[in-house]
Amino acid sequence: MDAEATAEIAMDPAKAPELSAELAKRAALGDRLAFSELLDREYDFIFRVAYRWLGNQEQAEDLTQDLCIKLARTVGQFEGRSRFRTWLYRLVLNAARDQHRSAGRSPNTVDIGETEVADPRSADADLEREALWQAVRQLPPRQADSVLLVYAEEKSHAEAAAILGCSESTVSWHVHEAKKALRALL
């Protein structure tokens, strides 16, 4: 794809997902500009997902940076068999889980709500959300991933299944188990 084609697709939001996939393929072939464009488009997405999983701005930024660097070498592994975002989700989730696992050995402070300007009206809601979020993070990794994909990222069970590389019914089961566990935790 030459520059004009890139620009053309960029104009048409409907083609946006295709563009990332196309950019990834170009980048895999050594196209530096395509890679730069790709990161530019996907950075905010990676950061958002990382933040939802880690709940800490600094960690999310570090993880995003690590992933951007990692993508330089792994972008070639995207084979176009799934949507690019699906592939990227999986990458972010795996990295977040690794980070969470290593952080799990020492209690990590969660600063949800801290970083935003505190609005007294939303303080209670923030606290509640934080408790909920904390509880979700206590779940086994697959359950937590399923819950976050379905409820935080608002994915269907089928989409979550594609991201997690399992069947739809497995996701439903994880969500079901998670709800049971959360009832006990909260």
Next chain:
Amino acid sequence: MQEDKLKKLSEIEPPRRSDEARERALHLALDAFDSAQAEKNAATTQGSAGAKRPTSIMDWMKGLFAMENRHALTAVVTGLVLLPLGYFLYQNTALTPIAVGPRAPVDLNLPVEDARGRQDAGGTVATEVTNNQSVADAAERDEFSLAEERPLAEPSPMPVSPPASKMTGIVAPDLMREQAIGNIAVSGESAYDAAASAPAQAPGYIVAPEGTGDQFTSFDDSGVKVVVAEPVSTFSIDVDKASYAYVRQALNQGYLPQADAVRVEELINYFSYDYPLPTDASVPFATDMQIVPSPWDAGKHLLRIGVQGFEIPAGERPAANLVFLIDTSGSMDEPDKLPLLIKSFSMMLDALGPDDKVSIVAYAGSAGTVLDPTPASEKRKILAALRSLSAGGSTAGAEGIELAYQLAEDAHIDDGVNQVILATDGDFNVGLSDPSALTDFIAQKRDEGTFLSVLGFGSGNLNDGIMQALAQNGNGAAYYIDTLREARTVLVDNIATTLVPIAKDVKIQVEFNPAEIAEYRLIGYETRALNREDFNNDKVDAGDVGAGASVTAIYELTPVGSPSVLVDPLRYSNEEATAAPAGDSNELGFFKLRYKLPDEDTSHLIDMPITKDLEVDSLAAADANTRFAVAVASFGQKLRHNVFVDRMSWDQIRDLAAGARGEDADGYRAEFLSLVDLAKGLSAE
């Protein structure tokens, strides 16, 4: 659990991301992209310099400018490109000398001259290097504050190798800047050029630029042993991984590591394997074995032994009392040394809990106690102390190591991990000059309950032998930290493995059945061989295993009657007497493992027969653990020019590893594949 309550999770909005972090990430990622591409190119050039250079920075800048006319570029790319180009134009037209600001004046000619000298052999154009360096220089000015934040791009190979700088006399700050900014297209190239023009010592091989300065204890591969003459093989386990990081750094810098730097067992043990975990905490090891046909000799088999250590459940790691003993001698003043060290330890702090204690002692240069024992939760205080460290100054600190142990004892945690962590680039002038006095001192302190681990930084001055000796005497491990990623692996992800020993003096002994096996060869572990009688002698020190660690060893076996048997039977030996197996005829050998629990003085024994049931018909049918370990073993031996394995091609090794990658969530196995590619490109095969 109500749906609407869970739906609140979608309201978690990330805080406004910092533009600075974003820019930094994109910048570093592009650097990584460039190095990845440069490596790819280097790998396809078969080591001939100049045949196919990575795309010149000027070319892609031209491309960008053509684009610029059509549509707006992202801020990042523009920032990266416009400024350097502007500076490039300025530098090539202005007559005024360059003012470098508060830093010492830098003589740009020095590295350029040097580069030109090196370029001549390859026949490439020296002016291109000049341009790149000016660009790098300019980019740095703009982003100096940024560079201070994050001195190193994680996986990026060093742009100019420190050893090269030693040879040519480039001053450290010069290097520091080049590296810190992670320059645009130079990174892959200059390392590549330096290596490509290095004198080839063996025909067809690119080896280290003369005299890396790193010292390795020389050792030969273990030879083939005849079972009739030597039926028993004994060695100490080795969980060190330092050699892999060194090999990786060498290959990324563009040269094949010297054979003595390659310890095959450390390469194999760098990776984690999926062995069954011990079910019972009272027996801290589980053993898993498999026998496969050898990929490099159809007449031989490989026995893969995997020993998996007990894993401490998350949150149950005992409290740690850590004393960082940090080398601040002048030679540490390079970006991959003190700055990387400080960043590494800062990362480690995040993995420590409120019960853990940290103190800091500096030696050489600015010596003395930098931080008294402080709870790890007082992060700010510890970070401030770490950041206050600076390399250079007078060499005064003689009492470094005694001071470190003194602090460790002051803050001693009963039933906890008490460890001194020595971080250095090779200056072991810690206060006891006589090496044997030093190891004795460390061994004595080990017996009193304080262990010692060694982290090696940078290259050019590293004394691998002393590093290993100190760590082994201190019941700790030696690690070589070449990138932030490696620091994360050692100090954050595997902190329990690094810090919490589950067993000490772990020895393995294998006895082979002469009725079945004619010859054997232990792959790697050359520096860990023990005498047969040492196995049952609890006084003989051996390797220690941290929580969750696994140890893998591979034996090459030649069955009786195989065409690959090397040694003729003795004419006068009494065959009847030797070929009288005590065990079952199904047994090929017998495996024994001895270990002591960390606080015990007498050893425990685990043993099991090695039976024919462990054999699989083909390598392809073996489990992924075996296949990957065999691939790494082949790679290491080939790097050591082992005569048996040399006939295997790099592609065969790569394919074997690629087929056994498994989940590889952290990408280490993928990284291994790229190292095989690099090695292939650097050797003329």
